[in-house]
Amino acid sequence: MGKFIEAGGIRQHVRTWGPIDGTPVLLVHGNCSSGGYWEPFVRDHLGGDATELRIVAPDLRGYGDTDTAPVDATRGLRDFADDLDGLLGAEGVFGSEAPVVVVGHSMGCGVAMQFAIDHADRVAGLVLTAPVSPYGFGGTKDLEGTPTTPDFAGTGGGTANPDFVARLDAADRSGDEQTSPRAVLRSAYVADADIFGADEEAMLDTVLSTATGVDNYPGDSAPSDNWPMVGPGERGVLNTMSPKWFSVAEDLVALEPKPPVEWLWGTADAIVSDTSLFDLAYLGQLGVVPGWPGAEACPPQPMVGQTRAVLERYAAAGGRFTETRLEGCGHSPHVERPDTVVEALHRLTSGRP
Template sequence: MTTLRTRRVTTARLTQQITEARAEGEPVVLVHGNVSSSVFWHGTLTALPAPYRPIAVDLRGFGGTDPLPVDATRGLRDYADDLAALLDALGIERAHLVGWSMGGGVVLQYLRDRPAAVRSLTLVNPVSPYGFGGTHGVEGTLNAADGAGSGGGTANPDFVRLLADGDRGTGFPASPRTVLTSCYVKPPFTPAHGDEDAYVEAMLATRVGDDHYPGDSTPSDSWPGMAPGTRGVLNAMAPVHFRVDDLHLVDPKPPVLWIRGEDDIIVSDTSMFDLAHLGAIGAVPGWDGTPAQPMLAQTRHVLDRYAAAGGSVREVAVAGAGHAVHLERPEEFGKALLEVLSA
């Protein structure tokens, strides 16, 4: 049985917590998503065989990494630059990168800024290259110049409150445990009891506030009445701050795997976390006809351009899986991951 080791690594930017399965081998760096931590990669860490060296990192403000504030005006570059500093501290010049959800955006930014340092890129149910919310069309056209409909103000206030309160129960629809079992994965799938508790604890380790999750917001004259601020997690994914649509220009072009659950309700062309889609179905009042963000179509558009420019891209859609395909279908995920690692 593989024994995992968790430790803190001091870098030039901050001290980061990592969990790893072995100290030698070809580095595979696993980057978690929003309101989670490296704990969500424990199964992958134990399953990935030698000669690979899987390393799961906690991003700033999550898990055991220093809770430095997030400058959202840099998009996801705070996280990507932190990752570069970590690899430098570990003496790793090139690595395979695997990013889930928001972590997908982090590794996309890393590829955009440092293509020669990336051996391969795996995107697991990733945020769109045009950010989360506030855009329409495959080219990520802003719905409003200020990014209305995205950013810190779009978070469910009950979820934020329960997260800050450390709620571990199932008494509310927005409790972290309920969000885990109804949104992170597709019901009726449930993690093993011990794993579920560990995932909830990882969610509760998220720092909450304007500098962290969800971030600040500003009023907007455009529906639904709020626009991104300049601080915190959700603003770092707002389309006015994060946009990685020129990947076809990077050189070299490492192979890319895009793997996702077909029944993901978080990252979707009809996302239940996109206020425009919620408005269209009557769940958010005052909807003015703003179209839902086609998140999958946007990702496919960017990756198709990457492939047309000479890159290798493989899309794997896993039927019956939700937002956390690596948890729900670990064997299918592991098989696809090993194929891109050895490409």
């Protein structure tokens, strides 16, 4: 199912299902993951579509078996989006130049947004599951994405937990420490730690496939005079999502043509929420990170509210979106509520409103 394709100047590893001339669907994974994070979803819930859909799930650069190419964070998520552009034009991926339905997860939704902005005519629809805000991750304080500080303090590569990074680098498969990749997978990626079942080891493999370092995860950082005294650097993954480099709300609203959007989010998401446990402002409010300057200066980022506000503007400008709120669902709707994600995907591949 997996194969290597030279595209976009790097060797990309992709998983494919279905006939090459089927309706094209592109699955884009999130951070600290790989295309393999989609495998149980496709295997168990899209098997009946095997004769109708052409499903492609690449490993992004620095993840899975794709080349560990450097990530230029000053381009936001565009390095990843450009890789997708190269992949779509490669032989043996899709059988036509028909627009694709792009299904993103977490950071992968930001990649999908950037790809749609750059190649609107190639996107038939967007399924955004637990998406990073159109204003990036951290460092903004209202529905308009206003920065909390001029230098976007509290975002980027310096916000990663160094012990988690070290355990990634060591391919630690233990689950004893809270910062171990297995513990993070079980506590942050999903609301119910037992949901992975027999697939847990394979899902842990996707997390451990993350390339570490300043050019990949988490990236570099810069000192700041503002709390928490660290700001975004210019290299690596976490910096790509800093609002200093990734803020696509205006471009998304102005997009033409406007593909229909399906947005799914879980009320128990620990990563992307208005009370994210990965947002230093929220951790400061909880007293976990000392020195927090208070709610007026540095409130938690309203991530869900920002996405809704941008999509409402998108609709007012002539687009269409459907919001699906998943009660009790964590950060992985395609793992935790796969049938609902399949329904959203089918609405786009069938052209139904």
